[in-house]
Amino acid sequence: MxxxxxxxxxxxxxxxxxxxxxxxxxxxxxxxxxxxLGCSTQPIYLSFQSMNELKAAVxxxxxxxxxxxxRDSLRIxxxxxxxxxxxxxxxxxxxxxxxxxxxxxxxxxWLYLDGKQPGPRQDDVLLPEIVGxxxxxxGYPAELAQRLHRDMAYYSYGLAILANAGHLxxxxxxxxxxxxxxxTALAAYYGVSPxxxxxxxxxxxxx
Numbered sequence: 001m002x003x004x005x006x007x008x009x010x011x012x013x014x015x016x017x018x019x020x021x022x023x024x025x026x027x028x029x030x031x032x033x034x035x036x037l038g039c040s041t042q043p044i045y046l047s048f049q050s051m052n053e054l055k056a057a058v059x060x061x062x063x064x065x066x067x068x069x070x071r072d073s074l075r076i077x078x079x080x081x082x083x084x085x086x087x088x089x090x091x092x093x094x095x096x097x098x099x100x101x102x103x104x105x106x107x108x109x110w111l112y113l114d115g116k117q118p119g120p121r122q123d124d125v126l127l128p129e130i131v132g133x134x135x136x137x138x139g140y141p142a143e144l145a146q147r148l149h150r151d152m153a154y155y156s157y158g159l160a161i162l163a164n165a166g167h168l169x170x171x172x173x174x175x176x177x178x179x180x181x182x183x184t185a186l187a188a189y190y191g192v193s194p195x196x197x198x199x200x201x202x203x204x205x206x207x
Contacts, residue, residue, distance in 0.1 A: 007043040013057045017065075017107075020058060024106045025114050028055065062107045069104070070096035070126060088196050089133045091179045093126070094156045098168070098175055101160035108164050112157075124153060137196045148186055155182045 015036040020028050030041040030051060037043070048054040073096035074089065101108040124130065127149075134145035159175070162168040170178065180194075187194035 007037055007039060007047075009047040009057075011037065012044055012047055012054065013061055016054055016058045017061045020062070020106050020110060021104065022106075025110055028058065059111070062111050065104065065107060066100050066111065067126060069100040072096065073099060087176045087180065088137055088183075090130070090137060091176050091183070093130050093133070094152070094159075094179045095172060095175055097156055098160045098163050099172075102163035102168070105164050108160065112160075113164075124149075137198075138193070139197050140192060144190060144192070148183075148190060151186050152179075152183060155179075 012033065016028055016033045019032045019036055023032070028051075030044050033044055033054070034041045044054065048057070070093055073092045101112075131142060131145045131149055134140055134149060135142055138145075140148065156179075159168060159178070184194040193200065
């Protein structure tokens, strides 16, 4: 028999992620990953005890890609020359979430809709950081920030699912404005100011 082709564990995971991105969850199996790598299935089972173990690694890679999407939206906001700088850091998390759903359809479905991916995963990528951003920007207590974010997540998930299905045709500016409207409504419900701490002085003067 010819020697088994030496392929790293990382390369196998990368190939499985590419299969997922192009073909969806049902396409991820040993044969499709092996075909992507140009080898037999043997290297896969030498590195992973089962497909479930490989899929758990795919989940973690998908979370990392999602995190990168969110961080990219934060970097855009932090550029003070862009229109996004007028919006809160928290709004940028929502923008990154919806963008990810629109641009990485199969990865979003794998993480949030299929419900069958193995391995641990937070329901909300960067959840502690997101809640921390609300506390820092608005001065809310952590427990209130968690509740408000939970309610905002219902709204964000709806927009993300519409984007994932190709039924949401909003610009980034329109998305950010919609997040602001929803956040303002929820802040009124909870009886707190919807204005970030850094803007409260100037906003109150306008009134």
